[in-house]
Amino acid sequence: MERPDAPPDVVIRRLPLYARSLRYLLEEGVHSVSSQELGERINVTAAQIRKDLSYFGEFGKQGIGYDVEKLLNHIDHILGLTHHWPLVVVGVGSLGQAIARYDGFQTQGLRIVGLFDSDPDKIGQMVDDLTIMDYSRLHAVISEHQARLAVIAVPATRAQEVADMLIEAGIRAILNYAPIILQTPDDVWVRYIDPVAVMHSLTYYLAREQGGAEVKRR
Amino acid sequence: MERPDAPPDVVIRRLPLYARSLRYLLEEGVHSVSSQELGERINVTAAQIRKDLSYFGEFGKQGIGYDVEKLLNHIDHILGLTHHWPLVVVGVGSLGQAIARYDGFQTQGLRIVGLFDSDPDKIGQMVDDLTIMDYSRLHAVISEHQARLAVIAVPATRAQEVADMLIEAGIRAILNYAPIILQTPDDVWVRYIDPVAVMHSLTYYLAREQGGAEVKRR
């Protein structure tokens, strides 16, 4: 008796996009959607959506499609979004502040329970209803709220030591905005947000389009 | 006579990471690096680095490795980073401001030439040395600077119309921070930065680790 394959990580990364699109559909008052229609909204093939969902169960009806609300509930359950996840943000520069202020972070199953910075001038200041704290309080706050998620928004030179502290304090998953690859234990999840690298992959294509652009302009 | 394969997009996305790591090595005064060493820094296999680079030429020396500065120059050329790319930012909320203020955006081959917002109260205000402008000036500014890159940092509800305007005005590549998939012509490049979706893929794994965490704690 084979254990069914664990869903590949690419699938897990797409689930939140399906969930979001379903939320928009729900707001629009759409009750039912086919894999075809959902796929067109998010530029994914219908086959891929059906295949992705099949890792988790059977959520649709032949000839009909998917009930938007029901499928959304299923995906939210799969992603663990039926409750809120406490998280801490380290580094309260303009990026850290933007994260702390961003609605989408505070809603959607995430709740910031601590803001931390190393700058003594910032300690004690508030961002909305959150007080910026010293690193010395990291461990206590993470323990108190049982936080396992963290965002790193410090300069690259500081990111590795911050990651080490966070992991030491019990953090199991990190979203890293610092432009540096972190060295972490295998059982800690790390994801990167790297807008400059993304931009540089775009300049690659633009640099090659110069001629084409002239043509297109007629 | 076959045209050599165009490098796959995954490869193009990794090049900026190689470039950055090489920049750090250069700062550290390291002159030579093997694919093995470079790979360890960025969690990529040595074979993958060599394969990726082979799409563009032969940059190393058997038995020795790569000259850090030379390889960096090659990659910068490949990515088009030998000159600066003008770009516009639309949406100057806290995220747009963070982008405008971020050094890494203004250096590293990118130069913000226009900030735009729809809020009349913001028009005319400055972020560092950039004035926030009305959408009516989009076309003129993009034309004047020949900008082909744009960042969208407006709410999801506004992102599609902003994308349409940008493309109409000559933008060919978009970095979209709004949590919505854009519908764009095939010849326009779009990349997404979606921290909440990334977080939700992490909660998936954390939700499954509850038991494991207990075990690990002993």
Add this chain to the structure above:
DNA sequence: TAGATTGTTAATCGATTAACAATC
């Protein structure tokens, strides 16, 4: 020369897509 490491080919692995029986 001996040791190290590249560039490249072939093998492997994994993800996407096409196709269709099942069935609403």
Add this chain to the structure above:
DNA sequence: TAGATTGTTAATCGATTAACAATC
């Protein structure tokens, strides 16, 4: 019933890795 669409299997496509001759 006829038409639509799912869930799943098999085929295809593409990316990663292993291995090694070439050579510094």
